[in-house]
Every structure is written in structure tokens, then in C-alpha cells.
Amino acid sequence: MSLLRLYGKALRQRADKVVLSQFKPPGLPTCEYDRQVLVEKRTYQKYCDMVGWDAGRPLHPCYLQMLSLPLQLKCLTTPKSPFPVMGLVHMGNRIRLSHTYEIGVPVHLYASYSGVRQHHRGWEIDITVSGRQERQRVYEATASYLVRVNAAHVKPEYNRSRRAKGDAPLVLPEGMAVCAELTASRGTGRRYAALSGDANPIHLSRLSASVMGFRKAIAHGMWSLAASGSVILKDAWQGPATQSGSLLLENRFMSPLMLPGKAQVYASPQSSKREFIVTNTSLSAAHLEGTLTFSP
Template sequence: MPGTTLRAALGLIPRRRPGSLPEVELADRGVTVDREHLATYDRVCGFRLSDRLPATYPHVLAFPLSMRLLTDPGFPFPAIGLVHIANSITLRTPIDSGARLDLAVRATNLRPHDRGRQFDIVATARLNGEIVWDSVSTYLSRSGDAPGTKRDFPAPPVPSASWRVPARVGTDYAAVSGDRNPIHTSRLGARLFGFPRTIAHGMWSQARCLAALEGRLPDAYTVDVQFKQPILLPATVHFAYADGTFDLFGKRPHLAGQVTPA
């Protein structure tokens, strides 16, 4: 990860970039879980300690591959400054912490967005040749001259829980996930990208919501999430869940998700 972090920083240097996504898949075979790392992840995200992997945990295992792809000199966008706007995870079967997983990532589906361009990072985890988990993370590369749009936020649902999110969540999740984007770890870095304070990782907020649903989730399911407004740290957020849909919000909506049994 130190090497990819350096490449991410170097990617901010202006240069001519290709106009298309690289047609390449990166893979890592026989990946095993460090149980101490898993326990730390569980604590940071609010999961109970378990020998089953949370649905969001393979995303952390695949993140080094994603960073290698995003920081490659041939990638069309700088990794630092990308905005994670959506994620869809399908857990096809429970995954034990002792499993040896074959991971792969690729970039696909470059398309326009009203604030720039967006694309997907598709990650898969296979066990004994069968896909047991897959994820589609959608990232936005904002254009400097893209106009902002005035947003009207709907009335929030009735919360079922409220959480205090401390400032250290940014650095704690960065340490356990490897995602050290400065918007999450540095007040100065956050300001450079237009945020008044550090913001929570989107994948932390998704994991925290799933942790609140432990015991109510099926063994196999798909969770689709749209990341809305960032959580400025520290913060108090409210969680609501009903009929398979959930929301995380404060004064503004932060996340909207849905769980569908597979």
C-alpha cells in the first residue's frame, strides 16, 4: 500500500491521460484472512466478533488490487479526488474467516455524469472456483467546470437509532481498510478538495448500517447503496430501517440502501 499511496499522490500531477478505461483484470489468488485484522475491522465498523466475514469485508481484501488499478499510469483519472457515489454487494453464501479466496478487480462502464464522468470497479471473490461474493463500486471523477445543482432534500424517515460518529473514525477506518485518501484523514487534505472537515468513508457508513442489521440479514443477499451527502466528522447521525430499506442521515441524507435476499 505505501507504493500505491505514492502513485496516487503522483497522479495529481497534471498530464495527458487516455480517454478510456484499461481493459485489464488484476487478480490475487489464495488470499487468507488475518483474524486479528478482521476483529479490528469488526470493532471499527460495529460488527459483532464472528468467524463469518461481514459482507463489506471482502471489499477491504480487494482494495489493494483496486488501488493498483486506479493508480496505474494508464488509468484515465487521478485516484485522489475520486468520489465513491454508489456500491452494490452480493453475498452469495456465508464466507468463513478460514477461507482462501481468489480475488479479481476490473474497471468498466465509463459513462457521463452531470458533474463529470463515472465508472465502475467490479470486484469478485471466488472460493474453489465459484463466485461467493461480488461488488460494483461506482466512482465519480468531477469536472472542474461542472455546475452544481440545488438539491431539495425530502423529509427524513423516523429514526430507529442514533450514533455519535467521532472524528477518529476517518483515521481508524483508513488504518484498517488501507483507504488513506486525505479527505478522510487530514483536515487540510479535506479542505483542498472542498470539504470543511474530514469526512467518513462511504464504505464505513455502509458497513455500520449492516452491523446494525446483524441478526436480521439472510445468509445470501444483495445490498445496494447510494452515497448522498458526506458525513463531516465528528457528527451525530440517525439510522432508519423498514421493509428492507435503510437510511442514514443527519441534517441532510448521507446514505440510502436496500437489502434484497439473493
């Protein structure tokens, strides 16, 4: 099924408010969707140019997650799924890529629901994508999404008190230092949408974003993660210790990066486990925080 048809289904998908408003977690649909993909050189080069990565290096860990978007949409629009697609908030990722992955070899991707839990604003759901090359698992990634709903466990006064108090000042962990600045142009959202197929209106223009309640268009979270991940990986992906085992990239999204805009990448000192935070230039808010770990 084409992405256009999947987006059509997504627009028509409605929340099952009876199921989602209960105290107990909603049942996850039993489904699995798969597709075989091959990293196409020209498209991958454009992606690398957008996120600041050298295409001659090992595969960027975020790339297969971008290619898995149709499979994730199939899960979200599968029959009897109680979750709405429009209005979902991407909360974070856990991406593991094996050193045995070969760019020139097709990879078979599989996607399915893998978890659901309470969140103070609704339910947080997980979709896991795994990849196999010649029957060997070389990739596994879990994307978490927030379904905002007035469920029994959600307390309306929480959001009111949060707005009244305001966000706490941003305090960086000790030892973190700035290592790069990210620049997102006005057209970053449109260019990434053309590559990924993620044409959510909040990313495309000020006008289309305003219809969804945003004063400006915002950068795709997966672009922000990939671009900041490129900065950390350039330093870390060196030497024999990173040529075996696997790479694990984990993150949580905190606040959107408005377009056009700039952000700063802070990171802890070099080690097999490196933490990083992407902030606004005034250090008053974080856009995302993450961890990069190399495992033997």
C-alpha cells in the first residue's frame, strides 16, 4: 500500500474513546507487517547530506527507522486499532544496529505493536521494528508514541498546575560540553518530508502548522535526532572497539525545534556510553536528550 493511501487511512482513523478512557491499558492489536528494503544510494546520499553524515561510513542508525514509516503506519491503521493516528506525539526511540549490517544487502523489516503503559496525559504505545539480513537480526528499533486522551488515570489538574508554575530552568549534567550547533532552515521540514514521506502538516509551513495549533512549523523529531546523532557518532565511531558488537541509540523528545531555528548539542566526555542533550541557544529548554552506547 502506498504512503498516500496509508495517510488517507490515518486521516479517517478515529480513537476508540470507550476503550481508551478506561483505567486498564487498552489491548494491543495482534499484527505484523513486513517489507524488504535495500538502501538506495542516491536517496541515502541525500539523507546523509541533510543530517551531516558521511555516506561512506557505516549506516546511520536512524536511516532504517525512517524507511520503516510505512510499516509503522500500517500498524497504527490496522483493523480494530483503538488509537488515533492524527495527534500522536513521538516521545522517543531505542535503536540498536549491529556491526554486521551490510548496506549493499537487502534487509527484511518487520513491525508490530510491542507495549502500552500509562502516561500522565494518556497512553504511551510502542511499535518495534526489527531487521534481518540472511536470517540474522541486524537491527531492532522501538518508537514510542503518546496517545493523548482523557483516560481514568489522567488528572486534568496536572496540566493546569504545570502551566501555572512554568517549566523548571534547564540544568545540564556535570561534565557536559557543547560540541556542535545545528541549523534548521525554513525548508528543513519540507525537504525531510520529501525524503521520508512524513508529510505531517506541522512540519511543512507556518500556515499548515497553524491549522494544527503551532505558531511555526517544527522540525521532524527524527531529523533532530539524526543530525545530533551524527555529531556524537563522528567522534565516537572510531577505532576497533566500534567495529564489532552493536550500537545503541536511545532518546526522549522534550520540546519542538521551531523552523527556522538553531540548537546546540551538548555531550558528556568520550566513553563507551555517551550522553547528549540538544538545547535551544539560550539554554532555557531542551529539545531532546539521548544516550549512545557501544556494546561488545
